[in-house]
Amino acid sequence: xxxxxxxxxxxxxxxxxLEIDEAVAxxxxxxxxxxxxxxxxxxxxxxxxxxxxxxxxRLETEQGxxxxxxxxxxxxxxxxxxxxxxxxxxxxxxxxxxxxxxxxDALDTDDAADVLADLPEMLAVRxxxxxxxxxxxxxxxxxxxETAGGIMAAEYVAVPPAWTVADVTEEVRRVARMVEEVYAVxxxxxxxxxxxxxxxxxxxxSPAERSIxxxxxxxxxxVTTNVDQEEAAQVMERYDLVS
Numbered sequence: 001x002x003x004x005x006x007x008x009x010x011x012x013x014x015x016x017x018l019e020i021d022e023a024v025a026x027x028x029x030x031x032x033x034x035x036x037x038x039x040x041x042x043x044x045x046x047x048x049x050x051x052x053x054x055x056x057x058r059l060e061t062e063q064g065x066x067x068x069x070x071x072x073x074x075x076x077x078x079x080x081x082x083x084x085x086x087x088x089x090x091x092x093x094x095x096x097x098x099x100x101x102x103x104x105d106a107l108d109t110d111d112a113a114d115v116l117a118d119l120p121e122m123l124a125v126r127x128x129x130x131x132x133x134x135x136x137x138x139x140x141x142x143x144x145x146e147t148a149g150g151i152m153a154a155e156y157v158a159v160p161p162a163w164t165v166a167d168v169t170e171e172v173r174r175v176a177r178m179v180e181e182v183y184a185v186x187x188x189x190x191x192x193x194x195x196x197x198x199x200x201x202x203x204x205x206s207p208a209e210r211s212i213x214x215x216x217x218x219x220x221x222x223v224t225t226n227v228d229q230e231e232a233a234q235v236m237e238r239y240d241l242v243s
Contacts, residue, residue: 020051025058032063037070044071053082056091064091069099077106080115089118093192101130120192158186161195161213165206172203187216 024043031040044052044067056064056079068076068091080088080103092100092115104112104127112131116124157175159168168185185203187196196216206215 020054025055028055029059029063032066041070049078050082052079057083057087061090065095068095073102073106077103081111085118093120093123097126101127105131123192157182158188159212161187161189163212165203165210165212166208168203168212187212
């Protein structure tokens with residue numbers, strides 16, 4: 001099968017910069033699907049941030065996510081403020097936390113706050129403590145020290161509902177070195193919305209082939225990140241919860 005068409009001079013502006021059009025986007029998408037990392041990085045190396053954002057917006061979400069994980073954080077971060085807010089959130093919500101943290105950390109504080117503010121609260125709170133400007137960003141986002149968001153444990157095990165018990169068990173093993181204490185697994189759906197919770201005991205006692213959605217508890221107690229920490233602590237004590 002022939003590979004993607006090479007980018008010709010017709011796609012170049014004066015100075016060798018690419019003119020972003022559907023043909024270039026299609027070429028890049030094909031290279032991403034073929035895992036041609038070197039060719040992809042060469043293609044986008046000299047793009048202006050606005051052009052990189054335009055190119056990202058013309059890719060499928062999974063292709064855009066792959067590109068962001070391949071780019072140096074500084075280059076990927078420059079494109080984020082140029083993206084439509086809804087698409088940016090969709091693009092970032094399922095990125096591995098390490099890649100997302102590196103991207104946000106490379107942004108100016110104001111841009112980082114804007115990006116974090118658009119993310120689902122659970123994801124923003126998880127990323128925030130890892131950032132170099134965490135204190136300034138916490139203030140900008142309104143997660144004060146006296147709120148639940150300010151005291152939440154940033155590390156937790158979150159999995160999609162389609163995973164099996166075997167998949168989740170392997171994930172717990174994988175992240176155990178980063179999570180000090182694992183009491184439960186959080187099942188999150190599209191947009192990182194919490195759908196259910198599974199205790200570690202129930203996970204270990206369930207058949208490996210069952211889906212995590214089948215065994216999760218859908219009736220759970222939760223608080224938002226902006227709830228006063230004293231109120232959050234009272235809820236946790238009343239229902240014997242952990243953060």
